[in-house]
Amino acid sequence: MAANRVSTGIPTLDRITGGGLIPGKTYLVTGETGVGKTILSLHFLMDGLRRGEKVSYVSLDERINGVLDGALTLGWDFWTYYREGRFFPFEIRIYSEDLGRYRKDSRAYVDTIVKMTRGGEVSRIVLDPISAMAFGAADEYAVREYIREIITYLEEKIGATTMLTCDIPSGSTQLSRFGYEEYLSSGVVVLGLVNLDGRLVRTLLVRKMRWSPADHSIYTFEIVKGRGIIIGPTLKAVMQRQLGSAQTVSSAFRGQGESPAGSTSESSPI
Numbered sequence: 001m002a003a004n005r006v007s008t009g010i011p012t013l014d015r016i017t018g019g020g021l022i023p024g025k026t027y028l029v030t031g032e033t034g035v036g037k038t039i040l041s042l043h044f045l046m047d048g049l050r051r052g053e054k055v056s057y058v059s060l061d062e063r064i065n066g067v068l069d070g071a072l073t074l075g076w077d078f079w080t081y082y083r084e085g086r087f088f089p090f091e092i093r094i095y096s097e098d099l100g101r102y103r104k105d106s107r108a109y110v111d112t113i114v115k116m117t118r119g120g121e122v123s124r125i126v127l128d129p130i131s132a133m134a135f136g137a138a139d140e141y142a143v144r145e146y147i148r149e150i151i152t153y154l155e156e157k158i159g160a161t162t163m164l165t166c167d168i169p170s171g172s173t174q175l176s177r178f179g180y181e182e183y184l185s186s187g188v189v190v191l192g193l194v195n196l197d198g199r200l201v202r203t204l205l206v207r208k209m210r211w212s213p214a215d216h217s218i219y220t221f222e223i224v225k226g227r228g229i230i231i232g233p234t235l236k237a238v239m240q241r242q243l244g245s246a247q248t249v250s251s252a253f254r255g256q257g258e259s260p261a262g263s264t265s266e267s268s269p270i
């Protein structure tokens with residue numbers, strides 16, 4: 001990883017992003033539901049905790065207990081860090097009727113995060129998923145402005161490296177829920193699923209990465225129990241192998257030396 005950059009927690013993703021994330025900037029992880037956005041964001045937070053940092057996870061639609069217990073299945077014990085006082089998880093509910101007053105409320109929202117994280121000592125924050133803010137909102141403009149205010153104010157006031165996740169509707173070609181957040185963030189990672197001969201393969205694309213020599217190929221990845229996200233070969237390589245020798249996708253993974261089961265550069269303890 002490049003000096004003065006923040007790791008995503010996934011070594012291969014650090015390489016693909018062109019060296020990792022810029023400290024204090026905001027990044028967006030988008031994709032349909034179930035593609036792995038929450039898991040990617042937890043990788044990022046666990047990396048910070050393992051480096052001795054303080055980090056915060058803000059859930060906008062799920063109960064915190066469910067998320068943290070789910071993370072145990074991936075081998076990540078966030079509860080220990082919570083008890084140590086370095087991990088600050090909390091839930092925030094935003095109601096559509098409040099969105100009209102975004103100017104006042106977005107600041108109150110960030111002020112709540114500052115307060116919950118003891119004056120903004122955290123170095124990493126995840127808001128998951130910001131699209132939950134739009135539930136039932138009639139006025140998309142208000143939602144966009146709200147998100148814009150939150151990103152700007154978070155960067156100004158806390159200065160943590162921030163990852164926002166955003167659900168996009170199934171089948172949509174949009175990068176984000178409102179077609180706008182991508183312009184505000186310093187980078188966009190798009191997760192997806194493609195159907196290869198009746199088998200769903202997970203994909204990852206670094207769509208935008210400001211000030212970084214990013215690799216914009218579409219990669220494949222797997223979510224592995226006890227380890228999290230394991231990035232494999234590019235989708236193109238997987239398709240070529242499949243065409244060439246009728247190999248399965250998982251055997252293609254094994255051929256790349258980044259096997260989920262093998263010992264690889266991705267075999268970090270998390």
Ligand SMILES: Nc1ncnc2c1ncn2[C@@H]1O[C@H](COP(=O)(O)OP(=O)(O)O)[C@@H](O)[C@H]1O
Binds near residue numbers: 032034036040074226
């Ligand atoms: N312990 C696990 N082992 C393997 N796969 C898992 C595990 N936990 C969750 N998953 C996979 O992760 C996916 C959900 O990822 P998640 O990050 O919650 O998605 P999103 O936030 O994009 O909706 C599920 O589809 C499931 O297949």
Ligand SMILES: [Mg+2]
Binds near residue numbers: 037038039128129
């Ligand atoms: Mg999620």
